[in-house]
Amino acid sequence: xxxxxxxxxxxxxxxxxxxxxxxxxxxxxxxxxxxxxxxxxxxxxxxxxxxxxxxxxxxxxxxxxxxxxxxxxxxxxxxxxxxxxxxxxxxxxxxxxxxxxxxxxxxxxxxxxxxxxxxxxxxxxxxxxxxxxxxxxxxxxxxxxxxxxxxxxxxxxxxxxxxxxxxxxxxxxxxxxxxxxxxxxxxxxxxxxxxxxxxxxxxxxxxxxxxxxxxxxxxxxxxxxxxxxxxxx
Amino acid sequence: xxxxxxxxxxxxxxxxxxxxxxxxxxxxxxxxxxxxxxxxxxxxxxxxxxxxxxxxxxxxxxxxxxxxxxxxxxxxxxxxxxxxxxxxxxxxxxxxxxxxxxxxxxxxxxxxxxxxxxxxxxxxxxxxxxxxxxxxxxxxxxxxxxxxxxxxxxxxxxxxxxxxxxxxxxxxxxxxxxxxxxxxxxxxxxxxxxxxxxxxxxxxxxxxxxxxx
Numbered sequence: 001x002x003x004x005x006x007x008x009x010x011x012x013x014x015x016x017x018x019x020x021x022x023x024x025x026x027x028x029x030x031x032x033x034x035x036x037x038x039x040x041x042x043x044x045x046x047x048x049x050x051x052x053x054x055x056x057x058x059x060x061x062x063x064x065x066x067x068x069x070x071x072x073x074x075x076x077x078x079x080x081x082x083x084x085x086x087x088x089x090x091x092x093x094x095x096x097x098x099x100x101x102x103x104x105x106x107x108x109x110x111x112x113x114x115x116x117x118x119x120x121x122x123x124x125x126x127x128x129x130x131x132x133x134x135x136x137x138x139x140x141x142x143x144x145x146x147x148x149x150x151x152x153x154x155x156x157x158x159x160x161x162x163x164x165x166x167x168x169x170x171x172x173x174x175x176x177x178x179x180x181x182x183x184x185x186x187x188x189x190x191x192x193x194x195x196x197x198x199x200x201x202x203x204x205x206x207x208x209x210x211x212x213x214x215x216x217x218x219x220x221x222x223x224x225x226x227x228x229x230x231x232x233x
Numbered sequence: 234x235x236x237x238x239x240x241x242x243x244x245x246x247x248x249x250x251x252x253x254x255x256x257x258x259x260x261x262x263x264x265x266x267x268x269x270x271x272x273x274x275x276x277x278x279x280x281x282x283x284x285x286x287x288x289x290x291x292x293x294x295x296x297x298x299x300x301x302x303x304x305x306x307x308x309x310x311x312x313x314x315x316x317x318x319x320x321x322x323x324x325x326x327x328x329x330x331x332x333x334x335x336x337x338x339x340x341x342x343x344x345x346x347x348x349x350x351x352x353x354x355x356x357x358x359x360x361x362x363x364x365x366x367x368x369x370x371x372x373x374x375x376x377x378x379x380x381x382x383x384x385x386x387x388x389x390x391x392x393x394x395x396x397x398x399x400x401x402x403x404x405x406x407x408x409x410x411x412x413x414x415x416x417x418x419x420x421x422x423x424x425x426x427x428x429x430x431x432x433x434x435x436x437x438x439x440x441x442x443x444x445x446x
Contacts (some may be wrong), residue, residue: 017385025386025389054368055367057364058365058372058387059387065271072266075292165329
């Protein structure tokens with residue numbers, strides 16, 4: 001006799017997970033419940049048989065496809081390029097992080113080597129407590145940012161809103177290039193699905209880039225734009 | 234079943250390979266690539282519906298694997314993680330190409346799928362090939378959300394894995410699969426009615442499956 005309910009599994013629930021039962025992708029507990037339900041439900045047994053045949057035909061319809069060796073070679077070339085550039089990026093980040101401490105160490109070493117400077121220690125400590133937060137925070141004016149950033153290559157980091165990708169940045173940059181506000185070539189480095197750094201091979205005009213960054217920050221798909229202000233490149 | 238999930242030893246091996254990839258082992262990377270290529274390519278093709286785009290997506294996904302191997306936390310299988318990456322890359326590619334009108338509509342994509350299938354020629358196709366072609370039509374007739382769940386189930390992913398790959402709750406996966414089956418049955422029933430005298434005959438898998446409504 002067909003029951004709409006088995007011991008502890010509703011027929012509808014059984015119907016929902018039936019495809020994964022057929023594909024042997026249920027856990028032991030769900031499989032046990034399905035076994036019990038199918039023993040009393042001919043409708044689900046028919047459905048299971050149909051699904052099994054469907055999956056079988058589906059599998060047979062998938063053609064064998066060999067790996068495209070040229071594409072694999074191209075992928076390895078891409079990896080080689082990435083690995084060649086990675087140490088530079090890591091070194092720059094490490095240098096950025098270490099620079100504050102390096103400056104402090106040099107400062108204290110100088111004082112110890114020349115006791116005469118100890119007289120100024122109190123003032124220096126005060127300066128450190130004020131200066132360190134200043135070093136960590138973004139430069140306070142556009143001019144400071146640009147002074148730090150106008151090194152070669154010039155880098156701008158974009159934080160995009162959810163669902164956007166590098167194509168959005170290409171569009172923004174290409175628009176600026178078409179308007180003559182940026183010259184030369186550029187490449188885009190992806191750090192995550194939302195963070196990209198654009199590396200320009202030519203230094204931009206200070207006034208132009210200042211205006212452009214303001215415009216880019218207000219672009220509809222952009223969450224934020226930051227000029228890369230690392231002290232060393 | 235050729236496309237079923239890797240065996241347990243392979244799952245363990247995937248994890249070992251990923252550990253080696255995190256240490257920049259190219260041999261391990263190539264092994265992982267070759268092991269998952271066919272299933273990943275097939276799945277991605279069903280999302281972007283073009284072989285050339287699917288190749289790009291597979292390349293992008295595997296590049297992401299190389300870059301992110303060291304960040305894998307083991308919360309899922311490597312295969313699930315890989316397919317999740319592939320799915321996200323496929324959606325990005327699909328979105329980018331839709332903007333450029335590469336694939337204008339589902340109808341056009343369906344035509345593409347059917348027209349490129351050699352089994353679409355009834356003169357040359359055996360009955361099983363015709364069944365496969367009709368299955369392709371039925372699956373291709375589904376919307377993207379339903380189609381992805383069907384494809385991932387067919388190649389051997391559990392519903393919790395599919396939930397993780399697609400990024401939706403498990404109950405949503407079950408519901409999408411349930412509705413996809415109803416839609417496919419309707420499609421196949423119409424197909425059977427329209428082609429009552431075709432090669433497959435009354436005992437085709439699709440007749441059987443459609444009759445389980």
